[in-house]
Amino acid sequence: MLLGVGLVTAAVPATAAVPATAATPTGWPGVGGIVYAAGADGSGSIDYQALLRVVVTYTDPQCVNQTTDFHPNGVVNTDIGGSTYTSPPLSQWTATTTQSTFTTCHDSTGNLLTGVGGTVTRTMVAWTQYFSCQPAGLGITGTLTDPEAGLTNAAGLVTLQGRATWFVPDFSGPLPASCPPPPAAPVIAPSAAEGPPGSALTVTGTGYVPGSPATLTFDTDMTTTPTGSATVGADGTFTAKITVPANAPVTQGWIVVSSPGSYTRRVPFKVVPGLTVSPTSGVAGSKVTMTGWGFSANTLLAVSLWGADPLTLGTVTTGADGTFTYAATIPRWPGGTGTEGFTSSLSVRGPQDWAAVPFTVPPLAQWMDAKAGGWGLGNATSPLTFILNFGHYRNYQYGAVVEAPSGYLFVSHGAIRSEWAALGFENGALGYPTSDEVGGLVNGGVYQNYDGGAILWSPATGPHESVGPIRAEWQATGFESGVLGYPTTEVATGLANGGSYQNYQRGAIVSSPASGTHESIGAIRGEWQATGFEGGILGYPTTDEVGGLRNGGVYQNYQGGAVIWSPGSGAHESYGPIRAAWQSTGFEGGRLGYPTSEVYSLTGGTAQNFQGGRITDINGTITIS
Numbered sequence: 001m002l003l004g005v006g007l008v009t010a011a012v013p014a015t016a017a018v019p020a021t022a023a024t025p026t027g028w029p030g031v032g033g034i035v036y037a038a039g040a041d042g043s044g045s046i047d048y049q050a051l052l053r054v055v056v057t058y059t060d061p062q063c064v065n066q067t068t069d070f071h072p073n074g075v076v077n078t079d080i081g082g083s084t085y086t087s088p089p090l091s092q093w094t095a096t097t098t099q100s101t102f103t104t105c106h107d108s109t110g111n112l113l114t115g116v117g118g119t120v121t122r123t124m125v126a127w128t129q130y131f132s133c134q135p136a137g138l139g140i141t142g143t144l145t146d147p148e149a150g151l152t153n154a155a156g157l158v159t160l161q162g163r164a165t166w167f168v169p170d171f172s173g174p175l176p177a178s179c180p181p182p183p184a185a186p187v188i189a190p191s192a193a194e195g196p197p198g199s200a201l202t203v204t205g206t207g208y209v210p211g212s213p214a215t216l217t218f219d220t221d222m223t224t225t226p227t228g229s230a231t232v233g234a235d236g237t238f239t240a241k242i243t244v245p246a247n248a249p250v251t252q253g254w255i256v257v258s259s260p261g262s263y264t265r266r267v268p269f270k271v272v273p274g275l276t277v278s279p280t281s282g283v284a285g286s287k288v289t290m291t292g293w294g295f296s297a298n299t300l301l302a303v304s305l306w307g308a309d310p311l312t313l314g315t316v317t318t319g320a321d322g323t324f325t326y327a328a329t330i331p332r333w334p335g336g337t338g339t340e341g342f343t344s345s346l347s348v349r350g351p352q353d354w355a356a357v358p359f360t361v362p363p364l365a366q367w368m369d370a371k372a373g374g375w376g377l378g379n380a381t382s383p384l385t386f387i388l389n390f391g392h393y394r395n396y397q398y399g400a401v402v403e404a405p406s407g408y409l410f411v412s413h414g415a416i417r418s419e420w421a422a423l424g425f426e427n428g429a430l431g432y433p434t435s436d437e438v439g440g441l442v443n444g445g446v447y448q449n450y451d452g453g454a455i456l457w458s459p460a461t462g463p464h465e466s467v468g469p470i471r472a473e474w475q476a477t478g479f480e481s482g483v484l485g486y487p488t489t490e491v492a493t494g495l496a497n498g499g500s501y502q503n504y505q506r507g508a509i510v511s512s513p514a515s516g517t518h519e520s521i522g523a524i525r526g527e528w529q530a531t532g533f534e535g536g537i538l539g540y541p542t543t544d545e546v547g548g549l550r551n552g553g554v555y556q557n558y559q560g561g562a563v564i565w566s567p568g569s570g571a572h573e574s575y576g577p578i579r580a581a582w583q584s585t586g587f588e589g590g591r592l593g594y595p596t597s598e599v600y601s602l603t604g605g606t607a608q609n610f611q612g613g614r615i616t617d618i619n620g621t622i623t624i625s
Helices: 365-372 415-423 469-479 521-529 578-583
Strands: 031-037 043-059 068-069 075-080 082-087 096-106 114-130 139-146 151-154 156-160 164-168 187-190 202-208 215-217 224-231 238-243 253-258 265-271 276-277 288-293 302-306 312-316 324-327 342-349 352-363 385-387 390-396 399-403 410-411 446-450 455-457 463-467 500-504 507-512 517-522 554-558 559-567 572-573 600-602 605-610 613-618 621-624
Touching: 031 139, 031 164, 043 139, 075 114, 151 390, 187 253, 187 265, 202 253, 215 238, 215 276, 224 238, 265 507, 276 342, 276 352, 302 324, 302 390, 312 324, 312 342, 324 342, 365 390, 365 399, 399 415, 410 415, 415 446, 415 455, 415 463, 463 469, 469 500, 469 507, 469 517, 469 621, 507 521, 507 613, 517 521, 521 554, 521 572, 559 578, 572 578, 578 605, 578 613, 578 621
Parallel strands: 031 156
Antiparallel strands: 031 043, 043 068, 043 114, 075 082, 075 139, 096 114, 139 151, 139 164, 187 202, 202 238, 215 224, 215 253, 253 265, 276 288, 288 324, 302 312, 302 342, 342 352, 385 390, 390 399, 399 410, 446 455, 455 463, 500 507, 507 517, 554 559, 559 572, 600 605, 605 613, 613 621
16 A cells, blocks of 8 residues: 655654765755555555666767766665664666657857757666564654765655655554564554544653653645644653644544654544534424535535435535535434434535534424423323324323424414314314414414414404415405404305305405405495395406596406495496496496496386486386486
């Protein structure tokens, strides 16, 4: 397994290093090594590679040939704890050559020549250094020794994964019994092995030099971030509070501690996305808010509730900063009632990221008791009882709590509950509640919504149902705040031709299959009543009242005619041949104006008076006078 690039640059204790000097030819990239793990026993290997020789030759004699050797007799010393592994001289490493050509050179005086032929031959050498029985996380450093170049344990010329210090690969468990006793290396222990960006950690260290400073960094393959420091106590221990960098990528990281006189060590810490949920428990229908951070940017995540099987709640897309907020509704668990409660988890999952937090669904009876307590319903007086379509209820001293098939809990009590009971509870036309009681209406009113409508209550009218087309018409008039006020009766059926009505404080709503559903109010209603309501000559209303006529007039059409009202004429019927003749004069906008009487009988016919005259119908002959 190829390990990622490390970050810490403090070296393990060793012979004082001699810096690289001019003895190293210009342009040498040094020795690079990559650390590999061989197994969970402290063993591994380091593949070193170096540039050994560069030979430049030209076909033009004016060009100056060059040969440069880079430390052919140098050796690499690999220090791990108390062990030093020394390589053969670079000239004895496995060699490979590459060649490239070019067409320019410089002559002996430094002039640039073009159009010439040249070849560069580079000799690269490689060596694999094996190690074993080394504690996980112990620092590894490399130096170069080349007496001919005046270098002894020269630092800065050997890198491991691009860094001055790398580490023995992570593995779990102790070293094999066949290994010699490991060096007296310090031990570090974080309070957690994984966590999201921004996590607060406590790091303890033992086996350090008393009084020395300990420097802590948080490393990933690509970054190193200072996170804190501490002073080692007289007993060789320290405790430090650190925070995982807020911008730490979701990846394998390490907590690294370096301290003078002690071996540099690291321990793994896995950075995972962060996720919280509020609240942390709830029954079906409960609202929760999930907040995530440290996820991949602009990524679609699936949100799920986990139990025996996952339930997908929806999806959310992270922002450019890898964060999101998601509002979810806890659903009913399929295949069961979910009354017993369970401990689950809420999770989010994407192509690369995953996180979960515990979530508790309490027993349904417990949740009902909490809701009943909030509404002052007193103590439970019945067990949890199963009803229509997987619903449930539980009775209390002053009402009940009902769980609808949707999983939501609703309170049912008082006069509105009595009206619901009279209508058949959940088995009746209203079905289950879809809201708790809502107060604050005009004149102290209260309502509760149901699958099939609502129940309204006010001190003056008591509780009454509101359902179907009549409810829709009432809504169009402005509910209880409109012209009709509160309902004063239930919906009454059995009228002519399948009609129905409901009375209100200031009128009624009348409905039939043929005429639709319309209001009936005020003086026009009084006139319609005088004609015999729907059983009279006019039949059912076919429109609501229509205002805006001349001189403040209002009319309402019916199956058999209309009723017209104005401040100057009052309310009067209009139907039959006399209405047709009035229409021919332009209705109330014509010379006759509004009717001032009902249709009345004459010898051989009927007549109706208007503001500007009279219309008679004698034996089928219409006369306008």
